[in-house]
Structures are given as C-alpha cells and as structure tokens.
Amino acid sequence: MTNIEKTDEIFQHFEKYIKLSSLLRKELANRIVLKSFKKGELIHNADTICKKSYFIQKGLIRTYFIKDGKEITEYFSAENEWVNSPRSFIQQQLDIYYLDALEQSECLCLNLQDLGFLFDHFPEMERYARLSMGTVFGHYMDRITSMRFTTAKEKYQHFCETYHEIYHRIPLGMVSSYLGIAQETLSRIRAEK
Amino acid sequence: MTNIEKTDEIFQHFEKYIKLSSLLRKELANRIVLKSFKKGELIHNADTICKKSYFIQKGLIRTYFIKDGKEITEYFSAENEWVNSPRSFIQQQLDIYYLDALEQSECLCLNLQDLGFLFDHFPEMERYARLSMGTVFGHYMDRITSMRFTTAKEKYQHFCETYHEIYHRIPLGMVSSYLGIAQETLSRIRAEK
C-alpha cells in the first residue's frame, strides 16, 4: 500500500504553518505508521516515558491523570490534532498523563527517533513545531481565563463552543472532570435547557 | 560599550536548550537592545500588534487584560524569562494583553524582524524556541490543574511556591486576579497564619 492516500490530512495540517518540500513529504511518509486503537484502549501509560506522537485521523482520544483514585481529564483531542504526553515526550521524563481512545481511532504515529531525524535535517520542521505550539498556547490561555472567571454554566457553554464537533461524543463524567465541576452540577446545568 | 557583559544571562538561558555558536552569539549580541522601564510603565499596549520580545535581566513584568473595566493579571514574569504578548507576537494579530513593569526593569529587547532573521539563518534558534515553549507548556498544564481542584488557600500556596522568588514583591490585588479569587478572600487567607 502506498502512503499517499493516508497522509493527506497530515500534510494539509503541516502546510498551515510551513511549505512541505517533496523531499520532506517523502521522508515523513516513510516514517509515519498507521495505528488503530479500539474504543477504551490505553494508548500511553504514565508509568512509561512517552516515545510516540499521534496525529489523529479519525477518532477521539482523552488525556487524563489519576487523582485520589479518580480519572481526571486533562483534555480531549480529535481529528487533525497531535496528541502525546507533552512533557514526557519533549523532555523524555516520566509524567502523570495517560492517553486512551474514547472511540475506535486511527492515528498516524511518529516516534521520537524519526521525529528527531526530521528536526535535525529539516529546519522547517522545527519551525512547524514552534508555530503550531503557539496555536495551542493560545487555547491554553483562553482556557485558564475561562477557568478563573466563569460560572459552571459558562464553563460548560465555553466547552461546547471550543469542542463543538465532539462534545456530544464524550461521557458526562469526563466532561465534568475536564471542567473541574461536579458531575451532578453539570447534569443539572444540562437539564435546564 | 561592548555587548559582552550585558548578554551573559541570556546566553546562559539559551544554552539550557541549545549550543550557541560564536557566530550566533555575535548575531544575537548585535541585535539585542537594552531597554529600561520605570515602575508602572506600559511596555505593550493591547491596541497594537506586538513587535518586540523582552528578556528580563532585572525587574518584574505583569501581563494583564481588562475585563469589566478591571485589570486581570494573566501572569507575572521575572528575571531570566522572556515576555511578550504571545499570540500577538507569534501570529502578528491583535490580542487582549497589556504588559507593564511592576518594578524598575531592565530588558534585552529583540524585535520581530531580527528574530525572524535569526530563525531563518540559525535552525538552532527554532529548536530553542520549540524546546523552551515546551517548558512553559508544562507550567500551564500545572496551572490549569491547580485552578480546577484546589481551594483558595491551596491556590495561594501553589502560587507562593511557583513564584517564591517574587510573590512578596507583588500587590495583593494583582495576585488575587491572577488566582481568580476575591481580594478579600486572599487577605483572609494570608491573615490566618
């Protein structure tokens, strides 16, 4: 099977930030591996250092950690986004985050060595990483603002807006831990209109 | 005046992430401009697109925005950190953030064109940006966790830990808006021990 079809979306994603030379396309395509995950499958375990980064072609992945024995959602990642355990992957150290698939998911997987090769030989890859992190950064700033100064209801509305493609695909309890509000409160909010 | 003395800290900062060639050192030193700000001085106004990035050698800078007529602190930046209006600077668009000096401050200033030149000619600068953003990213993740699941008291304790070099240099009202708690509540927390 040629790699051409399966790399469409990811190439488009790169080209939001940089121009892809045909050589870089080839090198990327050679290194990307398609991985499928079943619903509920654990993708990354916090007891290991994260060695892989996943570009989601289809599906929904949750990043979570354990606090007082309960799973707390850090965020959700969906189509056309990269997901990994960020600090673990970047700094190659342990971190608290687990990843699992909330739906049957298809991911393009790039491992650390291959990514390192690309960074070493294609400065535009470094640029891509820098610029795309800038985008994510902005989302984080918005989220922090939303956490600080909004009621539970506004938090939920903000969530539905930012995740409007996927919010209905996620169990209530995971949303409530993501927002930092009690599941009962979220249930009541949803009931009222 | 030669540039050598004044670039010590910033070079050290770069070298946490990359090796600086002597050529890059020279190019950096030629482009860096020392800027002083008086206490209270506005460094960046939200009505303009951010064109400069500041590395703080000495002093304390606040990033804030206006909500309902009140200044809300986004974060504080101190010695050996870069500060700018991130989305505005990276994407060259307007954003809501203002920067001002909470103390008399000395900054090494690098403007967008010069930084662009360095990114274009020194791939290791791209790498530096990517890696150092990774560090800041981790702090943001921690902060979001702290916002969601902690009492006001714990938030303040977490703040004192992460900002332990500077927390006593910051007016109470600015800390309370940073933490998203009422100034009166913070005052009571501080009183109790």
Add this chain to the structure above:
DNA sequence: CACAACTTTTGACCTACATCAAAAAATCAT
C-alpha cells in the same frame, strides 16, 4: 509633614456549587 490616593483588612451576609445518597436510565455481556 499633611493631605490625597491607593491598598489591605475586617465584618456581615448570601449564593453557587460541592457532597452525600439514592433512584432512574442507559449500556453491556451472556
């Protein structure tokens, strides 16, 4: 040094949301 302008503290009251508990509904496995 005295008056003005902030900043912080203290007090009284109130509400949004957490917690605990149990019922209802949905999902899953045999």
Add this chain to the structure above:
DNA sequence: ATGATTTTTTGATGTAGGTCAAAAGTTGTG
C-alpha cells in the same frame, strides 16, 4: 432478552468563598 454494571439524574443539605461596605493601613507628593 435479562440481569449486571455503569452512567446520569434528582433531592436534600452544607460550606467555601463571593459581594458589598466601611475602617485601617500604606505610599506618594507638593
């Protein structure tokens, strides 16, 4: 399907921390 497990809803109650208001303390300035 049908009982078991998981998820969501509903109800009752408690409290952390918000809001409003005023006093006390601090800092700056002519």
